[in-house]
Amino acid sequence: MAGTAVRGRLIWQVATVATVTDETDAVRTIALDLPDWPGHHAGQHLDVRLTAEDGYSAERSYSIASADGEPVAITVERLDDGEVSPYLTQELRPGDQMEIRGPIGNWFTWGPHDGGPLLLIAGGSGVVPLRAILRHRQRSGSNVRARLLYSSRSLEEVIYRKELDEYRGSAQVRYTLTRRQPPGWGGFAGRVDDAMLARIAWPASQRPLAFICGPTPFVETVAGLLVARHYPESRVKTERFGGA
């Protein structure tokens, strides 16, 4: 049972930035060297603490972007009025240090033993923990069937697009673009609605396991639609981003 995994105190440890990779104009993946990392499961998150020269410190939580067994990476979206995300996405460079503790959260996680079929539904940067799940599924050779529906404002704002497209051999990956679609766009357009779910969601009779992550109104809507499609509430796992 996943609930027994985290016991004992989570200790802050010093992390060194290994690489930074720009995913989109506003989103960056930061890979970290963490010598004493205890390992994590796809879908978990961690805490970041930054300390300024004057001793001021700020803490934030971020989803882990990497799969089980991989070095820790986080993917951060810049919020222009934020204090931490502009630093992480613009100023940070390899060799810089920060403090990390984790992994945290044993609910919004998936491993091959959890089964499926998997329905992953992402809004914007909510794709981060779902990418970790898909990546873990791929790396572990799991044959659990999986579908990802990813809602993004535009194609340019899709995070991990190249990697997600590579999963198309074994998983169904579909995008819906809510604000702007390129000419000839063959994917979905507009916000996730019941008609879209009718085409992508596994029938409830297959006992699917759903993970939804994104902004609160997005998660509220999608979770409600899945329950209306008779998904059991206990198999609809959600993670919501507030506006904070």
Add this chain to the structure above:
Amino acid sequence: MTSPVSRGFHRLSRPGDAQAGKLPPGQHVTTDFPVLSAGPTPHTPLQEWSFSIRRGGKTLRTWTWAEFMDLPAETVTVDIHCVTRWSKLGTVWRGVPVPVLLDQVAHDARYVLAFSDGGYTTNLPVKDVTGGQAWLAFDYDGQPLPPEHGGPARLLVPHLYFWKSAKWVRGMELLDHDQPGFWENYGYNNYGDPWREQRYAGD
């Protein structure tokens, strides 16, 4: 251990800084009202809603929504602190003090396990839900509490991290011995005092 300096990181002057003394360690002020929950939002019609106090699997007392509305309520202004690090200051709620409910059953329980629609539970010492520290809240900011924030009624226990303020609450199980609830079983702290930064198991 001394924290290493994160090169180039500086404090920004932000709205809410003036209230910094009201912030527990590691928290920052938000003016939004973020939502955190593990699954879909339940929508229980008021005519089907009830609140029960149970012990050992037996229901000791149940209130319908109409009966609950007849109980004495009060308006409180409190600061709330989410374990995900946002705090919201000066929030205004209306609710029934938890002792108004608990005092209607004779008991010597030391702990309660609050239970909610959707299967969510959270555990609290009785001493933390009495003495003007906890309410069963049904209004937020002068309006009926919206479902995504836990309506029709949620616990409000503002001196602990906000996951203890169970949304969609439908009752309390009285216990002699402490029993971890949902998040407490998934790695979060058993008690959750924000001023001692008890976020996770072992903090």
